[in-house]
Amino acid sequence: MNFVEYPDRDMLALSLADRLASQLAQHLRSNEQGSLCVPGGTSPVQVFDTLSGSDIDWDRVTVFLGDERWVDGDHKRSNSRLLRRHLLKDRAAAAQYIDLYTGDPRPEDATEALAEALKPHLPITAVLLGMGNDMHTASLFPGADHLAEALSPGAPPVMAVRAEGAAEPRITLTRPVLSNAIHIHLLIMGPEKREALERAQKMDPIEAPIRAFLDEATVHWAE
Numbered sequence: 001m002n003f004v005e006y007p008d009r010d011m012l013a014l015s016l017a018d019r020l021a022s023q024l025a026q027h028l029r030s031n032e033q034g035s036l037c038v039p040g041g042t043s044p045v046q047v048f049d050t051l052s053g054s055d056i057d058w059d060r061v062t063v064f065l066g067d068e069r070w071v072d073g074d075h076k077r078s079n080s081r082l083l084r085r086h087l088l089k090d091r092a093a094a095a096q097y098i099d100l101y102t103g104d105p106r107p108e109d110a111t112e113a114l115a116e117a118l119k120p121h122l123p124i125t126a127v128l129l130g131m132g133n134d135m136h137t138a139s140l141f142p143g144a145d146h147l148a149e150a151l152s153p154g155a156p157p158v159m160a161v162r163a164e165g166a167a168e169p170r171i172t173l174t175r176p177v178l179s180n181a182i183h184i185h186l187l188i189m190g191p192e193k194r195e196a197l198e199r200a201q202k203m204d205p206i207e208a209p210i211r212a213f214l215d216e217a218t219v220h221w222a223e
Ligand SMILES: O=C(O)[C@H](O)[C@@H](O)[C@H](O)[C@H](O)COP(=O)(O)O
Pocket: 039, 040, 041, 042, 043, 044, 066, 067, 068, 069, 079, 129, 130, 131, 132, 136, 137, 138, 139
């Protein structure tokens, strides 16, 4: 694990957005298409605002979330809503977006079609992960139903999730598809998350799902 500590959150956002943009741009130099997978939640807003103005060939980039809450796109808990407001604007408005929320009644109804839609965009060029204080990432929550399957090497790329720590049913990308990304970044802020990360390093992914990605990840932290 590579741990980068920033003097403040502004520096973190600028530098991480720059890093993601450079990795995408470099990939697009030798590939027709690239993909960017991002988290929802609250932490990445500033990174998104900065990244959306990056001067890269966004029309050759496909963006999707690592997980989504099963709510309408205009619901205040929708991660897609967050993305439309903060990332898929300015220059990044030219990116192709795969919405994980399909409008099906249950996330289970959408997993196969989403796996097909994502397939041409794998491996992911760059994935940005978030983490909760309970050490979940994407919607891989400790204690979630089917967590062992979602963490296994043979997991389908997309799974439905129900968990106590999640307010609503979710859909999530699973360990193999996330951990196969060419570049893996984790964004965390504040002392509580730093402590949770330190705990996670000594735990098993079934109790601390973020652990599954730490060996390959660059962690970006600011107070
Ligand atoms: O939809 C979600 O909730 C996420 O994608 C989730 O994995 C998130 O990244 C963490 O819960 C951190 O969330 P915060 O940034 O809000 O702390």
